[in-house]
Amino acid sequence: METSLIVLALAWLGAVIAFISNKIRKPKKKSPPGPKPWPILGNLHQLGSLPHISLHLLAEKYGDIMQLKYGSRTVVVATSAKMAEEFLKTHDGVLASRPPLASGKYTDYNFKGMIWAPYGPHWKKARKVYLTELFTLKRLDSFEYIRAEERLRFLSGLYAQCENPVVLKNHIKRYTLSSISRVILRDKYFSDHKTNTSLVSISEFHEMIDEWMVLNGVLNIGDWIPWLRMFDLQGYVKRMKVLRKKFDAFHDYAIADHMAQKDLAGKNFVPKDMADVLLQLSEDDTDPDVKLNMESVKALVHDLMLGGTDTSGTTTEWAIHEILRHPHVLAKLREELDKVTGGERWVEENDFPQMPYLEAIIKETSRLHPLSPLLAPHFALEDCNVAGYDIAKGTTILINTWSIGRNPIYWDNPDEFMPERFLQGKEISMSGKDFTLLPFGAGRRKCPGYILGLRIVRTTIANIFHGFNWKLPKGMKHEDICMVERYGLTTCPEVPLTIIPEARLPIHLYK
Template sequence: MEYYSASASSSSSSWSLLALLCLSALALLILLPKIIFRRQPHPKPKHPPGPKPWPIIGNFNLIGPIPHQSLHSLSQTYGEIMQLKFGKFPVVVASSPHMARQFLKVHDTVFASRPAVAAGKYTSYNYSDLTWAPYGPYWRQARKIYFTEVLNPKKLESFEHIRIEERRNFISRLRSLSGNPIVLRDHLSRYTLSIICRMALSNKYFSIDQTEDENDDAIIKVDELRGLLDEWFFFSGAFEIGDWIPWLRFLDLQGYVKRMKALSKKLDSFYDYVLHDHLTRKAAARIQDHSTVKDVVDTLLKLSEDPNLEVKLTVNQVKGLLQNLLVGGSDTSATTVEWAISEILRQPRIIEKAKEELDRVIGRNRWVEEKDYSQLPYIDAIIMESMRLHPLATFLAPHYAMDDCKVAGYDIAKGTTVLVNTWSIGRDPIGWDSPLEFMPERFLGKEIDMTGSNFAMLPFGSGRRRCPGYNLGLKVVRTTLANLLHGFELKLVEGMRAEEISMEEEYGLTTHPKEPLSIIMEPTLPDHLY
């Protein structure tokens, strides 16, 4: 009896010990991942260097009225790639050719989208244009339309007669004002706007003088239309507080959203008239059995009826794509020429050298044509130097990280906005000798691409988001600057010295001279050419 009792006791103890061991093993299995996790935590993300953000506002306190200059100064401390906070959102700034290449080529697929900012919503038909449309099927289709239907080489060639006619009108108008001070920007803007309106709309739809009978189809004054397009550029480059601190959005502290909505209403009224006028003419042409596709509006309207498009074009999308052409084709070319002339007036030797080339290649009995520019390397060098020192877009339109990504050894989180500071890149002492000096000679004898493959020169961006209108822009800028130098003597107004020409900037999506340049222009070619 005792034997069995002892045996039972021993067996019970063994089972208890086994149960204890099993429970301990189970507990260990449960706790092991936690132990391992504690001992091997996830590595902390390695973000680019940058200034410590303040609560709520982030680093907005460091951004002055000329943002690209503020960020350039910060890059001197934190380097060619840095991260800031605008409100609660991360913003990465690339300030060198190497870093621009990382975002625009190496990791282009990750950063090909745009942030959803108020400007895209309120002034671009809810992100319906090429500038603000997010990366996706609609944007890919819109880009294809621009490259194949709107701005392809054959189409641009077919519009050359328009550019020639408007250039002659421009030169004739300047000839009539010879000896009088003129604000160059006003005449350049009117000229480039006339070109793009005729190419895109077949008609200007604006009147130039105060008389209403100058253009029967005019519905707006040229200065008013220019003012609306200038506003669009301002808002598209503005730092709107509500974009970065969403819970303050309803207050519209800067009044920008209210002004954007007013601007959108005015522009929409203009586009409505243009589309209705084209549809009316199209209906009449069908009755008369005439061709109905004559300009960009006709092309877009025809495509909106195409059932084979992957994404059917809405009326607002047609307006958004039309707006892209108007704003991109007018302001940018005029601004480039104004900056170039401002710079060369400060250095008369550049004007003399350019005129010598023009006299030698073109002669004194004709104007410069588009086909001539390949024989005018010094004129082209002036334009490239102007685009280097005064890039049209001091920031490329912002890029947006669609996924987490590692760039140059740094972790860039999904949702980060990326700004490529082309103003800094053009002043990079590693890439440019004497970067603050205006020296066209630095480009002579060199093959330098301006269309996106050379990341030290990005006047039109690069990668998927490169400006589709670069070819048209170069044609207009080259012939305009060349003919102004060829056909006129450019003089400063009485009492003004070359060193007094202001190089201060007025910030926007494109950056203008803060003080419009006033000059006197005297014709220098035989009278019959004017």
């Protein structure tokens, strides 16, 4: 008995010595600086209704790499181009995944879409499909006639409202949705009113998109404090489930119609849109491990529809607000537009290389009003060291592009709308090569469809101001145009602009 006690005591003493020795030998991890978290809540109480601005203000105190606690989860925020490059380029492979948030589970087909899929075989396959099958320059060029037809329909619709107040955002949303849906689904599957061939009206579909963007940008307490997940305190998960059913019904209907047309064509089938391409790839896929199944097809079509529609429309809306608030910018833009077109035709996609000021306006809009003020979150797949700080596996990474765009180190007069800054000195790209300007992200998770989005944005902005003079409603001044942000996965103006169009080109162009 005494021998056993001695053995146990020696074993216990050995364990204590080993623990102490390990603590001495093991270097203390160096975490990024940040505010002290509260119990349970962490730093969630320090985030307001516009989290990117709250994080920007905290970064002014703690630096351009900062660590917080969202409930029990660790979050690291980058607020400089240098730190963004560290996360999105230098350590891109380790940090290219996504955190498992409720939005990805319930609104993106259980993480099957490009937006929320974790980094791995499925995501790699989906991205390859996007880049090599859907967004090649050849395929984008082949759909140019669709964009031209929808653009003329949009401009003709504005002409029909001349001298009457219009909510411009509604017309832009309808136009971008029609353009994107024809490229992806060929038919629109929605109309002004529900019919036998359309499950939803255009207004209902826009409401679904808006709800998706809000729910994918919210701070859902259950994501960050897991033991509260079952209670759904904010009701977000309930809303996600309702929205999922609506989108699933829409995609089921559209995909079934495509399958029926494909079966009818038989061996003579030729893909006519992106959904057709995905279905063909799914049918031909023999990979037993990562097969492109029907659920994956719906998820990818879903992401294409939402991403293409909302991002193009939101960037265009912000640009219009800024241009109208700055008459000298509008005058310079009109001078460039008239010079290129002679005032006798609409602006076309092949005119872009001759329009540096238009490009500067889009870049300046993206700097001040980034589509995602906080890029979709990244997620650490393993421990790594970034800029001398230890980042633990399972850490969520946020890149504050809103803060980068207002950093005086990179931008003179950062709060001013000055497109001219992009016409001086070194050219700054929007493709993710310059980390001071990241409208589409960078690295592996960069938006694969940004080229299509830019084509739509350029022609829309150009022709809105080329084809029309715009008058503000009586009593409204340029400085009254709303620049307050409404937060979501993408951030848009809180109050849409109501404005009066007046034709400025030969009448036959609007027909």
